[in-house]
Amino acid sequence: MKRHNAGDLPLSAPAGDGSGGKRAVEKEEEAEDKMDKYDKGRIRCSRLCFLFALAATVSILARHCYAAGLGRGGNAGVVRIEAVHASPPPPSVRQDRKIVPIARREPSVSDHSPSAPVDAGDDASWKPSASEPAASDNGGKTTSSKEKHSPSPPRGSKYGGRPFARALASADNKNDLCGGQYIYVQELPARFNKDMVQHCDKLSPWTDMCRYTTNGGFGPLLRGGKGAFQGTGAGWYDTDEHALDIIFHERIKRYECLTDDPSLAAAVFVPFYAGLDVARHLWGNNVSARDELALDLAHHIAGRPEWRAMGGRDHFFVAGRTTWDFRRKADGQAEWGSKLLNLxxxxxxxxxxxxxxPWHLNDVAIPYPTAFHPASDEDLFFWQDRVRALNRTHLFSFAGVARPGDAKSIEGRLVDQCKESPACALMECSTTGPDNKCESPASVMRLFQSSTFCLLPRAGTDTSRPAFDAVLAGCIPVFFHPASAYVQYSWHLPKSHTDYSVYIPEEDVRSKNASVEERLRKIPPEVVGKMRDAVVGLIPSVTYSDATSRLETTVKDAFDIAVAAVISKVTKLRRGIVDGRPEEEKIERYSWKYPLLGEGQKAEDPHEWDPLFN
Structure with missing residues (x-):
């Protein structure tokens, strides 16, 4: 109990009354005891309230930090918000082409399509497993995707339990910008692609391929060109015609609709550098070495769940060489190529x-890469305007060499005709050596830009890169065999070949000694003008653009067209399976005809080119 001094006693106590004063003092002391206990209780209460308030504050802060991503290692400060769009979805990323002078052949998936899978593998129970590796660029980095708004198909949907049900449901989802366009990149060990680039010095026995593997397969940057491509800025590279394996893979890595969910994919890309692989062994005697990696690939992918979904019929790959480099039938050392495409x-x-x-169904031709890889639509449109306005001083031109030992070749006759005509510009190519002008992109472009027509006979193979150099230069192609273009690039060139090219049967030149100049002079000027406009309009279709710096595009290039056609082919096949419509059985020997057929026509019907493909 608190003690008081005399001076502290209350003055209200009656003087002289000892007992009354004592009681007053005791009451006062009891009152102060109660106040002391109240003060202590209040202090304890304040402390508890403070602790409760502090705990609540910490809890709120913790929730806020978690929602803001502070607790997700490596993602500090990133807030993930799944928006609900009440308004209509934004338009598609890709828009229509600005320049479409003529209609290309529809990317008909029936052009080249296997009739039946070797392993049907219609495994309805297959679902992607969390243990399966995600698609990657083979550099250990998982590819991001845009499939966040792609729901699984509803119960009882027409797709049922098909392994590709989610992919078809995504294609029907109008709110998904990538619906029906997703690509899954099959993860492969580095020996199938990256290791070849790292050991580029072993890709060719006589060519330094290391310079051509730079810049994503475009090769060294070209500058100047002595007027051939001056004024167009960047976008010109010394690109090897067989570098398509690398170029296509680099573009796939930047494809807008990649997914790491194979069940959502419209198609599966297999990044096997088949062209680079076989080139290492084509001129050697070790046949087993040519097939080793191809057999390894077949074993690697055929056992995966992605493959079992459709027996591999939704898979595609790029081999930047001709089909004949992969169709060896026998195992003799004298036989050419690997047997990849026969597996x-x-x-x-x-x-x-x-x-x-022309006689097989499991390959499709896409354009050779040229030297032009524009980084923007403006670069492409500038080039189109430039070649359209050129003053062409020669009626026709030819870049080639006589082949006296080749009885089928008409190049020697064309060289002779060109030499005899003042209307022809000739560039005689050497077959070997570093002074071959035909290997210089600037020299070829100068020649073709000076001419109205460019002669493009068959050489070592049916097709050649100069056909696409001619289109790039705005020069009207003159073909002498349908296998050089008309039955090849069905996704990229118009069905009506007379809209953009001239056809002179090589037999007319070989046997009848037909004058090329006379044939070309008979074409009316107004028709020539329409054909040139058509050729200039085709430039985007045969160009592989540089996607590394592109922010926006309105034009479909050769890559876009090829991917869209593959997806269309797979989607048509899947919908046919769902609807119970079996795919049309095709006869392989007529495979060259299918892209050319009109309404109601059959492959068995007679065609003027039948004798050329017997």
Whole structure:
């Protein structure tokens, strides 16, 4: 109890009354005891309230930090918000082309399509497993995707339990900007692609391929060109015609609709550098070495769940060489190429090559890469305007060399005709050596830009890169065999070949000694003008653009067209399976005809080119 001094006693106590004063003092002391206890209780209460308030504050802060991503290692400060769009979805990323002078052949998936899978593998129970590796660029980095708004198909939907049900449901989802366009990149060990680039000095026995593997397969940057491509800025590279394996893979890595979910994919890309692989062994005697990696690939992918979904019929790969480099039948040392495209696994996949077979169904031809890789639409449109306005001083031109030992070749006759005509510009190529002008992009472009027509006979193979150099230069192609273009690039060139080119049968030149100059002079000027406009309009279709710096595009290039056609092919096949419509059975020997057929026509019907493909 608190003690008080005399001076502290209350003055109200009656003087002289000892007992009354004592009681007053005791009451006062009891009152102060109660106040002391109240003060202590209040202090304890304040402390508890403070602790409760502090705990609540910490809890709120913790929730806020978690929602803001502070607790997700490496993602500090990133807030993930799944928006609900009440308004209509934004328009598609890709828009219509600005320049479409003529209609290309529809990317008909029936052009080259295997009739039946070797391993049907219609495994309805397959679902992607969390343990399966995600798609990557083979550099250990998982590819991001845009499939966040792609729901699984509803119960009882027409797609049922098909392994590709989610992919078809995504294609029907109008709110998904990438619906029906997703690509899954099959993860492969580095020996199938990256190791070849790292050991580029072993890709060719006589060519320094290391310079051509730079810049994503475009090769060294070209400058100047002595007027051939001056004024166009960047976008010109010394590109090797067989570098398409690398170029296509680099573009796939930047494709807008990649997914790491194979069940959502409209198609599966297999990044196997088949062209680079076979080139290492083509001129050697070790036949087993030519097939080693191809057999390894078939074994690697055929056992995966992605493959079992459709037996590989939704898979595709790129081989930047002609089909004949991959169709060896016998195992003799004198036989050319590997047997990649004859393997059962490859027969189910779609092979994109620079020259396809007219008698097989598992490959499709896409354009050779040229030296022009524009980084923007403006660069492309500038080039189109430039070549359209050129003053062409020669009626026709030819870059080639006589082949006296080749009885089928008409190049010697064309060289002779060109030499005899003042209307022709001739560039005689050497078959070997570093002074071959035909290997210089600037020299070829100068020649073709000076001419109205460019002569493009068959050389070592049916097709050649100069055909696309001619289109790039705005020069009207003159073909002498339908296998040089008309039955090859069905996704990229118009069905009506007379809209953009001239056809002179090589037999007319060989046997009848037909004058090329006379044939060309008979074409009316107004028709020539329309054909040149058509050729200039085709430039985007045969160009592989530089996507590394592109922010926006309105034009479909050769890559875009090829990917869209593969997806269309796979989607048509899947919908046919769902609807119970079996795919049309095709006869391989007529495979060259299918892209050319009109309404109601059959492959068995007579065609003027039948004798050329017997």
């Amino acid at each position: 059962p696994a490859a027969q189910n996949m779609t092979a994109l090559v620079v020259e396809a077979s």
